[in-house]
Amino acid sequence: MSIFSVFKCTVLSLGICLASCIPQPKANPNDQISNSKAEKKDVVVGANRTTSYVPLIKNKRVGIVANQTSVIFKTSGENSTYVHLVDSLLSLNMDIKKVFAPEHGFRGQADAGETVNDGLDEKTGLPIRSLHGKNRKPTAEQLRDLDVILFDIQDVGVRFYTYIATLQLVMEAAAEADIPVVVLDRPNPNAHYVDGPTMEAEHTSFLGMTEIPLVYGMTIGEYAKMLNEEGWLGADLKVELNIIELENYTHSSFYSLPIRPSPNLPNDTAINLYPSLGLFEGTNINAGRGTEFQFQRYGASFLDSTQYDFNYWPKPNFGSKYPKEEGKKVFGKDLSKHPKMSSFSLKWVMDAYRNSIDKSKFFNTSGFTRHAGNERLQQQIEAGLSEQEIKATWQEDLEAFKKIRKNYLIYD
Structure with missing residues (x-):
């Protein structure tokens, strides 16, 4: 039971370049984190x-x-x-x-x-x-x-x-x-x-x-x-x-990361979609690992190809030596142009589950539970509840957390 239910790269110094050892994808506006936004320098x-x-x-x-x-x-x-x-x-x-x-x-x-x-x-x-x-x-x-x-x-x-x-x-x-x-x-x-x-x-x-x-x-x-x-x-x-503390920052400040925080978060879009697509880590669906669009697409060979007009082939690359569905043609969705999100969404996990030809292949139950934080979410998806119905079940916990969170906020 929830506790809230109960209560780049140029590095200048001594000629050392630490960050430059990280391989970067070929130049593509979607592959690297933009750092040209005026607000970041503030x-x-x-x-x-x-x-x-x-x-x-x-x-x-x-x-x-x-x-x-x-x-x-x-x-x-x-x-x-x-x-x-x-x-x-x-x-x-x-x-x-x-x-x-x-x-x-x-x-x-x-x-x-x-x-x-x-x-x-x-x-x-x-x-x-x-x-x-x-x-x-x-x-x-x-x-x-x-x-x-x-x-x-x-x-x-x-x-x-x-x-x-x-x-x-x-x-x-x-x-x-x-x-x-x-x-x-x-x-x-x-x-x-x-x-x-x-x-x-x-x-x-x-x-x-x-x-x-x-x-x-x-x-x-x-x-x-x-x-x-x-x-x-x-x-x-x-x-x-x-x-x-940070200066000139609020929680609503736009901030584009100039260095990818980990190998598979290459740009702003991936970082913004990560909360929602990260749940795929607890399934057998590929979430873009083995491509240059990590956490900006998803797919699997066992998704119904008639329901998708997008496909790709995951291959080993920097940050993913053994991607899920390696070398297979996978069917799914491209989200690399998706607008910025201001909420967590289950729609893509639910879409993939609904269109799985063999649903027994979908979940890695223990992994999904660790990512979701509970067993109930998998059960709710399997039972066919709507996203709205599922989200309603965690609102009380969110409100309780927000009250505690408020005590520790440094920034507006």
Whole structure:
């Protein structure tokens, strides 16, 4: 039962280019994240506010939780340039002891769910400690030589996007070790709404560790505050937390990510559709992995071809070594021109289920439950309920969450 039912790339610094190691698709306006929107340059990310956080880490032994998105912007617009946070802090002689790498790794090259290994960063020589391998929570031994943890990762505001789970486990470990955490806030491109089913306690996992809606409408800094103050780090655990806030930002601000946050979110459209098409991760339907239009299309060989005028062939590529329906002709829909959404939708999952020739092939039940946060959603789809009927069943939980969320919002 829900808790709310019960209560790019130019990197300038020492000639190091960390982000450029991420392969980019061939030039196509639909393939890369646009960063030409005028409003983006008005937003100042936490990482850029160095005078606010350098005093918090100066003369201290620092651990950084970071990936390819952890950058300080030097210029904005179409030819945006940036320097990686790690490079910048090293150039300032900060005592960086190690980097903790989340899912997809420090440079964002690993597939979804792929094990990330410990190692040494070839460019900086820093030790890399994986938080998506043998352990997902920093160990006491890994924290023993640290005085402070700096967390800077771009989130997209979807519960099953695992960076918020990493944040929670880092905060929990830091609280246990009595080490302060500094979160450099970044905009959430899906912060303009709250929607979707709420995670139920019995189904929590790395795809959702807290009982929040699928789309929770908070920046990662705001969410960190909620984790800390709501007691979600564990019994009697609370970390010394500093949020380096955004400037010139509201939840309705348009913000186009200049670096893809993970291999299969290549542009604004994919990020905006991700909450809704992400549910396909718990089915046997291909959601664009193995193409250059990840999370902008869906299809399967077992969908009724007479119902669709769009098809494609998934093939291994950057970010997807083994895509679903690999090498098969799949039938489905192209959503790459879909207008921006301000709500979560079930219509595409329901469409695919309705047009499955063999419905027994559709769901990966355990995976779908972990993504949805409950068993009920699959049952509702199988029973033929309308989207409106299904959405009505989670409204009470959404209202309860919004009341709690309101206490931790930093931005309008």
